[in-house]
Amino acid sequence: MTSITDAPQSPLPFDARPRRTPAGRAIRWLRTNLFASVTSSIISVVLIALLAKAFVSLVQWGYWNAIWIVSGNQTGPCRSIRGLGACWAVIPEKYRFILFGTYPFNEQWRPALVCLIFITLFWVSSRRNWWRKELVLVWAAALILIGVLMWGGVFGLSYVSQDRWGGLPVTLILATFGLAFGFPLGIVVALGRRSKLPAIRSLCVLYVELIRGVPLISLLFMASVMFPLFLPDGVNIDKLLRAQIAFILYAGAYLAEVIRGGLQAIPRGQHDAADALGLTYWKKNGLIILPQAIRHVIPPLVNTFIAFFKDTSLVLIIGIFDLLTTAKTSIIDPAWQQFSVEVYVFVGVIYFVFCFAMSRYSRQLEAQSRPG
Amino acid sequence: MTTSTPELPRRRRMHLRLNRQQINGLIWQIVVVAIAVAIFGWLWSNALHNLSVRRISTGFAFLGREAGMPIADSWLAYSPRDPYARAFIVGIVNTLRVAVIGIVLATVLGTLIGIARLSSNWLLSRLAAVYVEVLRDVPLLLQLLFWYVLMQGLPAARAAWKPIEGVFLSNRGLVLPLIPIEEANLWVIAAAAAGLGALYLLRQQLVARQMADGKARPLWPYALALLVGLPALASFGLGASWTITLPELRGFNFVGGLTLAPEYFALLIALVTYTSAFIAEIVRSGIQAVPRGQWDAANALGLRRSFVLQRIVLPQALRVIIPPMTSQYLNLTKNSSLAVAVGYQDVVSIANTTLNQTGQAIEAIALIMAVFLTISLGISLFMNWYNARIALVER
Numbered sequence: 001m002t003s004i005t006d007a008p009q010s011p012l013p014f015d016a017r018p019r020r021t022p023a024g025r026a027i028r029w030l031r032t033n034l035f036a037s038v039t040s041s042i043i044s045v046v047l048i049a050l051l052a053k054a055f056v057s058l059v060q061w062g063y064w065n066a067i068w069i070v071s072g073n074q075t076g077p078c079r080s081i082r083g084l085g086a087c088w089a090v091i092p093e094k095y096r097f098i099l100f101g102t103y104p105f106n107e108q109w110r111p112a113l114v115c116l117i118f119i120t121l122f123w124v125s126s127r128r129n130w131w132r133k134e135l136v137l138v139w140a141a142a143l144i145l146i147g148v149l150m151w152g153g154v155f156g157l158s159y160v161s162q163d164r165w166g167g168l169p170v171t172l173i174l175a176t177f178g179l180a181f182g183f184p185l186g187i188v189v190a191l192g193r194r195s196k197l198p199a200i201r202s203l204c205v206l207y208v209e210l211i212r213g214v215p216l217i218s219l220l221f222m223a224s225v226m227f228p229l230f231l232p233d234g235v236n237i238d239k240l241l242r243a244q245i246a247f248i249l250y251a252g253a254y255l256a257e258v259i260r261g262g263l264q265a266i267p268r269g270q271h272d273a274a275d276a277l278g279l280t281y282w283k284k285n286g287l288i289i290l291p292q293a294i295r296h297v298i299p300p301l302v303n304t305f306i307a308f309f310k311d312t313s314l315v316l317i318i319g320i321f322d323l324l325t326t327a328k329t330s331i332i333d334p335a336w337q338q339f340s341v342e343v344y345v346f347v348g349v350i351y352f353v354f355c356f357a358m359s360r361y362s363r364q365l366e367a368q369s370r371p372g
Numbered sequence: 373m374t375t376s377t378p379e380l381p382r383r384r385r386m387h388l389r390l391n392r393q394q395i396n397g398l399i400w401q402i403v404v405v406a407i408a409v410a411i412f413g414w415l416w417s418n419a420l421h422n423l424s425v426r427r428i429s430t431g432f433a434f435l436g437r438e439a440g441m442p443i444a445d446s447w448l449a450y451s452p453r454d455p456y457a458r459a460f461i462v463g464i465v466n467t468l469r470v471a472v473i474g475i476v477l478a479t480v481l482g483t484l485i486g487i488a489r490l491s492s493n494w495l496l497s498r499l500a501a502v503y504v505e506v507l508r509d510v511p512l513l514l515q516l517l518f519w520y521v522l523m524q525g526l527p528a529a530r531a532a533w534k535p536i537e538g539v540f541l542s543n544r545g546l547v548l549p550l551i552p553i554e555e556a557n558l559w560v561i562a563a564a565a566a567g568l569g570a571l572y573l574l575r576q577q578l579v580a581r582q583m584a585d586g587k588a589r590p591l592w593p594y595a596l597a598l599l600v601g602l603p604a605l606a607s608f609g610l611g612a613s614w615t616i617t618l619p620e621l622r623g624f625n626f627v628g629g630l631t632l633a634p635e636y637f638a639l640l641i642a643l644v645t646y647t648s649a650f651i652a653e654i655v656r657s658g659i660q661a662v663p664r665g666q667w668d669a670a671n672a673l674g675l676r677r678s679f680v681l682q683r684i685v686l687p688q689a690l691r692v693i694i695p696p697m698t699s700q701y702l703n704l705t706k707n708s709s710l711a712v713a714v715g716y717q718d719v720v721s722i723a724n725t726t727l728n729q730t731g732q733a734i735e736a737i738a739l740i741m742a743v744f745l746t747i748s749l750g751i752s753l754f755m756n757w758y759n760a761r762i763a764l765v766e767r
Contacts, residue, residue, distance in 0.1 A: 033493070036493070043496055044493060051495075197400060198401075200400065200404055203405070214745070215709035215744060217709045217712065218740045218741065221727070221733075221737060221740075222737050226734060229733060230416075230419050231418060231422075233425075306508075313513045313514060314710070341521055341525075344518045355508070359508070359509060
């Protein structure tokens with residue numbers, strides 16, 4: 001009898017564990033996540049040891065022994081600690097050149113502003129509640145504004161020719177214009193590839209497979225060497241523009257395949273219903289099919305954008321001054337020649353920030369679009 | 373729009389057997405093809421004109437002429453006096469050398485990291501996630517330049533790092549011990565290959581007999597005999613020598629052993645690490661695509677975790693993994709053309725040199741396209757065959 005009346009007061013076995021205190025919770029977390037089994041414990045110990053070692057040497061190189069600033073080109077102290085500490089002094093010395101290339105020094109607020117406009121434009125376009133028709137106008141206005149700022153020649157801005165552009169704005173221009181023009185091209189080709197008309201279908205298949213079958217570098221070689229051969233005498237297109245055209249064609253082929261995936265996901269009934277309403281081909285696709293198809297493939301589209309953004313760095317090989325080329329050129333200077341690792345880390349961080357933001361965004365969209 | 377047209381005589385429609393939509397379609401096709409032909413014809417005539425003005429010859433006759441270009445890193449015998457055709461073949465071999473080894477290594481590394489991402493060990497899965505995120509979000513070309521700079525920053529051959537006996541890492545690249553391959557060794561390798569083939573057939577037999585009577589028969593004695601016994605016998609019989617030649621430092625360079633040039637090594641590391649990050653994501657999502665119930669059922673049978681992964685989850689995951697994996701293999705092959713940035717002479721780099729020397733841009737680029745389209749087709753065919761082999765057989 002007594003045992004029954006006592007029972008409610010006696011603490012249950014697991015209540016004895018200190019699970020409510022922070023320390024107890026931490027121990028439990030460690031036990032389930034790091035030391036759940038013998039194998040897991042061994043892995044954890046080895047990894048912790050390796051990480052600690054890597055962390056210590058990284059901090060020693062990147063912070064403790066690093067030199068942050070030197071006066072002028074006096075890189076002697078930097079060279080004496082080479083291999084032991086980083087020479088971050090190369091960044092304050094060269095960052096203007098890395099970011100803006102050979103753009104006239106006093107006018108560099110213009111490309112800086114252009115980068116800001118680009119980032120704002122990307123941010124605005126990523127907001128779901130701003131996806132409406134007016135966005136196209138915003139894009140058109142922004143791209144015109146960017147052209148005015150970069151070229152100048154009006155409103156009292158001095159003219160700067162294309163071959164002096166460089167750095168981050170060139171990377172952003174190549175990527176953004178490539179996508180802005182490649183996207184409609186991709187839509188048309190994707191529709192063409194699903195068309196019932198054999199001639200149009202095979203033209204689209206040929207285009208997509210040829211572009212996707214060869215490395216981007218060979219397309220860029222083609223743009224820089226072969227393209228001038230195909231133009232009539234006296235017509236000369238600037239190198240940057242030729243590379244831009246190659247990028248548009250490249251983006252068009254890859255985006256077409258992504259969009260085609262979305263088109264295939266649209267049920268047959270949508271086509272039938274649109275036909276039954278007597279809509280024309282363009283109205284049917286523009287109002288009914290494409291809006292649904294593109295919504296389906298937004299995450300893979302963003303992944304294609306990321307790949308494309310990274311691929312713009314290949315213009316290094318044909319000598320266009322994008323962000324990577326300016327970084328590589330900035331260390332030609334004999335005094336700074338040995339500090340390319342520091343510069344590559346700096347540029348790598350810039351690329352990473354852009355791509356990571358896009359991939360986070362893609363993941364967020366995926367989570368939102370998942371049913372339930 | 374498609375309202376009936378009473379004006380149109382019924383008889384005519386019967387004759388042509390085309391409705392309005394088909395006529396529209398035909399007109400569209402004719403217009404588009406005409407535009408395409410006009411554009412290409414115009415470009416082509418411009419090209420012919422420009423080539424004749426610049427006195428650039430056309431055609432592939434240049435392939436027989438002396439190339440005069442040095443190729444530093446080649447597995448085939450080559451001298452600058454060989455013709456362009458030979459240089460192209462060396463370039464193709466160099467491309468394949470990076471692509472095939474890169475694909476194998478990237479698959480192994482990527483699979484390990486993909487599995488690590490799903491580990492119950494928090495630290496391991498976090499580390500794998502960081503690896504994937506960092507490598508995916510930085511351009512490959514930047515990574516390649518980074519590795520190449522690190523490679524050049526290594527100590528000189530005299531002060532080379534020696535992680536284990538016979539392996540040297542210096543700014544001359546990676547030097548590995550090598551077993552010289554002679555005729556006898558080749559026969560032993562052939563014996564091992566024949567043993568593997570025989571084992572495969574034997575295994576099918578054993579499985580078929582097990583299917584018939586339900587009795588499991590051990591395979592390992594046969595495996596031991598065919599894979600170890602047979603080559604060992606051949607080796608003794610033919611007197612093959614398996615002495616490993618260790619590289620040694622003489623003067624400023626290494627003698628003996630297998631040398632991986634810094635350009636090749638940097639390109640290989642960059643391609644493998646970059647692609648493995650993508651493969652890891654594919655493997656992870658493939659494993660996650662296997663329904664939870666499969667794990668639960670296997671656990672309920674009391675199977676070990678590694679056994680469950682190998683025999684139950686991975687075979688099912690493979691079906692999801694193979695198609696995107698194919699496109700990663702194609703990407704790696706195409707990305708190997710970044711070799712030109714560090715001076716490794718793959719086929720694109722050699723085509724580019726040819727183009728600069730002869731001016732025959734169209735032919736050089738046509739050759740690049742032909743090579744890559746062939747390689748892509750080969751990889752696609754192989755992967756499609758493999759995909760069909762492992763596809764779900766529904767009963």
